[in-house]
Amino acid sequence: MFGKVAVFGLGYVGLTTALALDAANIRVVGYDIDHDKLDKLKNGELCMYEPGLENLVKNHNILVTSNPNVALQDDVKIVLVCVGTPSYDDGSINLEYVFNCMEDIAIGLADREESLLIILKSTVLPGTSEECINVLEQFSDKRHGQGFGFVMSPEFLREGSALNDTINPDKIVIGFKYDAEREMATELYEQMLRGHDREPNYDIFVDCNYMNAEFIKYANNACLATKISFMNDMATLCESVPGADIKVIEKALGMDYRISPHFLSAGLGYGGSCFPKDVQALIRFAENIGMDPILLHEIQGINLSQRDWPEYIIRSIYRNETEYDDDDHSGDLSHLRVAVLGLAFKPNTDDMRDAPSVEIIRNLTMRGADIIVHDPEAMENAGKALFTTVTYADDIYEALTGADCVIVVTEWKEYTYIKPATFKKLMRRPVVIDGRRIYDPQEMLGAGIEYYGVGFGKL
Numbered sequence: 317m318f319g320k321v322a323v324f325g326l327g328y329v330g331l332t333t334a335l336a337l338d339a340a341n342i343r344v345v346g347y348d349i350d351h352d353k354l355d356k357l358k359n360g361e362l363c364m365y366e367p368g369l370e371n372l373v374k375n376h377n378i379l380v381t382s383n384p385n386v387a388l389q390d391d392v393k394i395v396l397v398c399v400g401t402p403s404y405d406d407g408s409i410n411l412e413y414v415f416n417c418m419e420d421i422a423i424g425l426a427d428r429e430e431s432l433l434i435i436l437k438s439t440v441l442p443g444t445s446e447e448c449i450n451v452l453e454q455f456s457d458k459r460h461g462q463g464f465g466f467v468m469s470p471e472f473l474r475e476g477s478a479l480n481d482t483i484n485p486d487k488i489v490i491g492f493k494y495d496a497e498r499e500m501a502t503e504l505y506e507q508m509l510r511g512h513d514r515e516p517n518y519d520i521f522v523d524c525n526y527m528n529a530e531f532i533k534y535a536n537n538a539c540l541a542t543k544i545s546f547m548n549d550m551a552t553l554c555e556s557v558p559g560a561d562i563k564v565i566e567k568a569l570g571m572d573y574r575i576s577p578h579f580l581s582a583g584l585g586y587g588g589s590c591f592p593k594d595v596q597a598l599i600r601f602a603e604n605i606g607m608d609p610i611l612l613h614e615i616q617g618i619n620l621s622q623r624d625w626p627e628y629i630i631r632s633i634y635r636n637e638t639e640y641d642d643d644d645h646s647g648d649l650s651h652l653r654v655a656v657l658g659l660a661f662k663p664n665t666d667d668m669r670d671a672p673s674v675e676i677i678r679n680l681t682m683r684g685a686d687i688i689v690h691d692p693e694a695m696e697n698a699g700k701a702l703f704t705t706v707t708y709a710d711d712i713y714e715a716l717t718g719a720d721c722v723i724v725v726t727e728w729k730e731y732t733y734i735k736p737a738t739f740k741k742l743m744r745r746p747v748v749i750d751g752r753r754i755y756d757p758q759e760m761l762g763a764g765i766e767y768y769g770v771g772f773g774k775l
């Protein structure tokens with residue numbers, strides 16, 4: 317029915333979508349400018365760690381190309397644009413890749429007889445769809461609604477469960493102007509879901525205009541970031557209240573259906589390629605239209621200050637054992653070996669983009685600490701993001717051996733199994749700084765561990 321579907325940009329969103337479509341027997345052609353990525357895909361290999369995609373990528377039927385003209389063959393009826401929308405240094409959104417794609421598509425469109433539907437899945441600020449339509453019209457000399465259709469359909473998948481989220485979406489937003497483009501986009505999603513034995517539930521489709529489709533994505537991410545920063549703010553309060561424990565409070569709050577139990581975990585803050593950049597882009601967007609987004613500033617500020625928490629704990633423990641000058645922040649940690657467990661911005665991914673670990677490790681390294689790190693999947697990517705002085709441990713045991721303290725930065729499952737006896741046996745001093753609250757404080761303290769957890773108010 318759709319002929320082929322072209323996917324522009326084969327990153328987390330584009331590749332997951334392409335593989336999900338392919339597995340649903342929809343013919344796909346994938347286009348990217350990253351040749352290494354394309355070579356791997358041609359060999360049935362992934363360029364990132366993402367559970368669930370390994371099996372699909374091994375036997376995929378996607379035609380991959382670095383040539384946009386090949387990607388826009390005549391039998392392609394729909395193009396999904398999934399390229400990155402990173403930040404400029406001032407935090408504003410960089411739409412260069414999106415507009416490059418629109419130009420490529422427009423050039424292909426100019427020579428076509430048949431109409432093409434362009435579905436933009438990248439996260440873009442309100443007003444961007446109209447700009448894309450202008451670029452498409454200008455470079456193709458075709459009119460929106462006649463020569464091509466345009467739908468804004470933001471993506472909500474989470475890294476670590478990208479495939480599962482794609483084939484079990486809790487909502488599908490379709491921003492459109494003409495009914496024909498809405499119908500075609502809806503049919504594509506329906507066919508993909510049916511191909512994965514899911515009967516589409518029409519209640520999950522949100523049909524709206526472009527502005528709302530664009531806005532929904534930012535409001536969604538800002539809302540989730542707010543929950544996390546709110547809990548981190550409460551956690552900081554708990555730490556000053558002996559006997560208070562954010563985990564107990566979290567459980568009770570999660571029982572309130574108006575709040576829901578999701579995204580309530582206090583910790584070292586959010587990272588990754590979405591929340592930090594999207595909150596920042598929304599701040600810049602609001603400022604550009606003359607607003608002062610006070611809440612968004614606070615959400616961001618709380619998030620960044622959580623990254624200082626492990627260092628604050630280390631300095632408070634060792635304050636009396638070394639020379640400190642808190643005013644000029646010259647506290648020397650060169651006598652300490654610090655083990656860091658977890659580098660990726662969250663478990664089940666190897667994505668290091670805006671990972672809290674990078675800043676935590678950089679600050680400790682600058683104070684002279686000897687850092688040894690471990691992550692089950694992100695060691696290779698971490699090598700590009702961390703100081704060269706950092707040591708990479710082959711396993712958890714090597715990381716812990718001889719350490720003066722350990723910081724849990726990412727809550728990988730394997731770290732939850734480490735017993736107090738292991739910390740005591742391997743470490744020079746069993747100081748456990750639990751940045752993700754994966755251990756039971758009572759069990760740790762009872763076993764003689766010097767335990768510090770985010771939001772745990774010691775008695």
Ligand code: NAD
Nearest residue numbers: 325327328329348349350399400401413416438439471475
């Ligand atoms: P990514 O960086 O993993 O992938 C983007 C891909 O686009 C890269 O492979 C890059 O080489 C390619 N690319 C760049 N310019 C291109 C061009 N002109 N033509 C063809 N390919 C090009 O990005 P991502 O994480 O998949 O995110 C894509 C978009 O989706 C972003 O706007 C992001 O904010 C949004 N998003 C991401 C997630 C997530 O969890 N990663 C979730 C929801 C939405």
